[in-house]
Amino acid sequence: MFGQLRYLISESFRGWKQHRTVILPSLLTIFLCSLLLASSLTVLGAVARVLSAEGSLYTVEAFLPENVQEDSVAAIQARMEHLMGVDSVEFVSADSALADFRRHFPGEMLDLVDENPIPPFFRLKLAKELHNPASLEETVDALSREGYFEEVQAPVDWATRVSKWKFKMVFWPVCLSLLLLVTLSLIICNSVRLSLMSRRLLVENMKYAGGSPFFIEFPFVLEGVMQGFLGSGLAVVLLLAIMESVAQAVPLVAANIGGLGSLLCLVVLLVTLISAYFSYRTVQEFLLAKRNERD
Known part of the structure; x- marks a missing residue:
């Protein structure tokens, strides 16, 4: 069992090396989308802090x-x-x-x-x-x-501004976050699909040789997980470094970035889970299509 697991893990890394022309652009796009997603959620967290303090304006x-x-x-x-x-x-x-x-x-x-x-x-x-x-x-x-x-x-001017921009401050970060999640899903699906097509003969031979679904799916799912984790991890590290620099220059920012680390860890977990799910789903659809072709 452990020997098979080691083989599957090595096959995933071999796939990264052999298909880097497909994986590296996907990894770069995941990195950029994750950076935007983390930034959008950071802004949304800041908006939530502002709205939580809105009552003190009255x-x-x-x-x-x-x-x-x-x-x-x-x-x-x-x-x-x-x-x-x-x-x-x-x-x-x-x-x-x-x-x-x-x-x-x-x-x-x-x-x-x-x-x-x-x-x-x-x-x-x-x-x-x-x-x-x-x-x-x-x-x-x-x-x-x-x-x-x-x-x-009384802070009438501030209350007016917050009331006027409240909907937009929540609506646009939420829309951007949802759009980025959809984009990430499409990127990961496309990356796994291209990797499957390039190894189509190998997958079919494994299927004909009696390989279990887990044995076939695991390398591709692990590739997707590694892409999601590495791309989002690098994006989070970059954003955290930027926020730390800004916090040192602006004390007001330093006083309002509590919980940022937990939020960014949530982004990494979310992107990794999305990568795992859509990689698994793409391989499942591919195997189901091949089964229907034989039938």
Whole structure:
């Protein structure tokens, strides 16, 4: 059994050597398609991160005067909690706002001022059903008309941009990924079919000699697996090197590439499985066609 397995593996590598004029172009095309597929899925992952944080855009900050009284704060908060579409209201004191600022920004930015420049404010979060730019802008306008806020701000522009491009940011990477998967399947099928045609006489002799389907299919399936694994592996290594270089130059990218390694490993596994499946299917169709010819 092990002797036959060694023979089948050596036959697969022999096929690579003998039919390199067919296999190398296919390998190069698989590499390019895998690179595009990995890039497309990386973009899709980044879009998913952006959309997961979309809810944080629907937050309004209403700043109070510095000398506001505590009883006034409680009254204003109670009034705001009854506003239509408000999910939660949080009061942030001046000291808490300053501490939060120091956690996210260097302290040198505050060294030029003697006192705390950040006033107390309310942070309102809209209900999920009102996560749209129009509702956000209406809430900002409604709070701005109240006389007890010095300033009301919200990322309306960013919410509008994300809402406008949300469908396109998801649709096009998904379409490109599906198109690349179909292209990879056709490339692998064509490569295996050409390899079968070039070894047609050998396959027929093995069949007539009583070779089992596994004995005939294994070398071709292994060739397809090696093409898929090698092509996608090289593409993933190249993309990972590019992303690491970009992350070193742009800290924002470095903070948002978590899980990229797992995603790229998934690409290698996916392309390898596709290669194995369509190689097996192509050999099966070839053997079935030959059986029908004899019948």
